[in-house]
Amino acid sequence: MTKKKYLLSFTYLLFLVMDSVLLSASSSFQTEEFKLGASKTRMTPPAGSIIGDSYGIRVSEGVHDDLYIKTLVFEHGGEKVAFITLDVISLPHLLVMKSRQLIFQQTGIAVNNIILNATHAHAGPQMNPLFWDVVGGSAKLKSQEYTHKLPELIAASVKSAVSKIQPVRVSVGSVQENTISFNRRYLMKDGSFRTNPGKLNPDVVRPAGPIDPALSMVYFESLDKKPVAILVNFALHVAIVGGNRFSSDFPGIMSELIGKVKGEEFVTIFTNGTSGNINHVNVSNPDQLSGFDESRRIGTILAGRVLSALPALRSIPIKSLKAKIQAINLSVFRYVEQSEAEWARGVISKFGKSGGPGFADVVSAWRMLDLVKYQGGLESRHKSTTTVPLTEDGKALETEVSVIAFGDQMALVGFPGDAFVELGLGIKLNSPFPFTIVSEQSGNGTISYMPNKKAFPEGQYEVNSVRYSSGGGESLVDAALETLISIFYN
Numbered sequence: 001m002t003k004k005k006y007l008l009s010f011t012y013l014l015f016l017v018m019d020s021v022l023l024s025a026s027s028s029f030q031t032e033e034f035k036l037g038a039s040k041t042r043m044t045p046p047a048g049s050i051i052g053d054s055y056g057i058r059v060s061e062g063v064h065d066d067l068y069i070k071t072l073v074f075e076h077g078g079e080k081v082a083f084i085t086l087d088v089i090s091l092p093h094l095l096v097m098k099s100r101q102l103i104f105q106q107t108g109i110a111v112n113n114i115i116l117n118a119t120h121a122h123a124g125p126q127m128n129p130l131f132w133d134v135v136g137g138s139a140k141l142k143s144q145e146y147t148h149k150l151p152e153l154i155a156a157s158v159k160s161a162v163s164k165i166q167p168v169r170v171s172v173g174s175v176q177e178n179t180i181s182f183n184r185r186y187l188m189k190d191g192s193f194r195t196n197p198g199k200l201n202p203d204v205v206r207p208a209g210p211i212d213p214a215l216s217m218v219y220f221e222s223l224d225k226k227p228v229a230i231l232v233n234f235a236l237h238v239a240i241v242g243g244n245r246f247s248s249d250f251p252g253i254m255s256e257l258i259g260k261v262k263g264e265e266f267v268t269i270f271t272n273g274t275s276g277n278i279n280h281v282n283v284s285n286p287d288q289l290s291g292f293d294e295s296r297r298i299g300t301i302l303a304g305r306v307l308s309a310l311p312a313l314r315s316i317p318i319k320s321l322k323a324k325i326q327a328i329n330l331s332v333f334r335y336v337e338q339s340e341a342e343w344a345r346g347v348i349s350k351f352g353k354s355g356g357p358g359f360a361d362v363v364s365a366w367r368m369l370d371l372v373k374y375q376g377g378l379e380s381r382h383k384s385t386t387t388v389p390l391t392e393d394g395k396a397l398e399t400e401v402s403v404i405a406f407g408d409q410m411a412l413v414g415f416p417g418d419a420f421v422e423l424g425l426g427i428k429l430n431s432p433f434p435f436t437i438v439s440e441q442s443g444n445g446t447i448s449y450m451p452n453k454k455a456f457p458e459g460q461y462e463v464n465s466v467r468y469s470s471g472g473g474e475s476l477v478d479a480a481l482e483t484l485i486s487i488f489y490n
Contacts, residue, residue, distance in 0.1 A: 052126025095447025253299025
């Protein structure tokens, strides 16, 4: 072979080698590993602050079990998404806005890639200024100081998760759990509907709607098969324990028991499915447990079902990561005049006092104060309510739905408010993704109950509490589905 031919052959061979290296690098980039960081941060309020179901004005006497901020940070292709859950009843709008900005400043995660959720724990902190004012004194000051510090704690939880990011494998699945949740709205013999009509009520005909029995799981483990975290979703009101001590209720029990099997560093995140009309009360069982005993029973059942289901979960490939927050305006139930707001403030100021207003008036008053336009704008509004903002004309609420899509296999949907189960089922049944989880009490702030259109003429507590007009829940379902479809096909 001549020297010239040898050089040509060597050059050609070098070209083939380099081409192979480039193709290999390109292939490696296209199949980049999916990564996850998980963390849990204690957020238990101090004793002596106000404990907060929706209308909570009780001063806490201590702590039954700790409350947590739990965070998952997903990473793929240079994109990071934070998914955060707090053991609180709902998310104040100001808390969400401050937390998103702080997380962005401290981690660089884009604001629109930060999704917050509340477990809907009724034995968590009261964060509504309206009810702080009713209690007053040192309890109010403690609750104010605690809530003011929460964004820093939330950001710290995200930073901790970011520091633990590692390649992971992902498995998903669900099992049916039909024994612990019940639709709490019932059709009565006279044709009316009642919420929680009482045990063994002879006038009950049937439940007014379904439950969602799906206990859904997303399991994360390291590449050497060490357990890292699990996301568990189930539709059931987190309102069992009652009393005057802080508690994360049955999700805390479930997490504790799973942790005993999987290890102290393992992070179990619970998100509530759409459970606005779903609770634990079995009207056919007069001997049902209550309080912490019932909470432990339910938490134990869920933990057992999760642990027994893990071997059957299916592994899914994740080839992309996308997140989107879709802003939605919902027409208000009705426009509230300033004169009505004055009446409402008077009602709330007497709440819990001897000879004070009935509960129906308190429900109506709170709704009015959430729908009135405050003269001082958003800053003034934040001094009285945790609910999402109103549009400039006061005729609509500014809320949102969110989607996190993991390739073409799985999606997490964040849905606002205390949503009826039918709305979540509508999303899951129509999602183009093979595996879809819907978490309520998500979004950009509190929005109270979210009944479906069917419930409006039926009335009762949930409908009397709603801030938007009939059909608003279905509008949000449509928005969620449009977002899911758009991401799936693009």
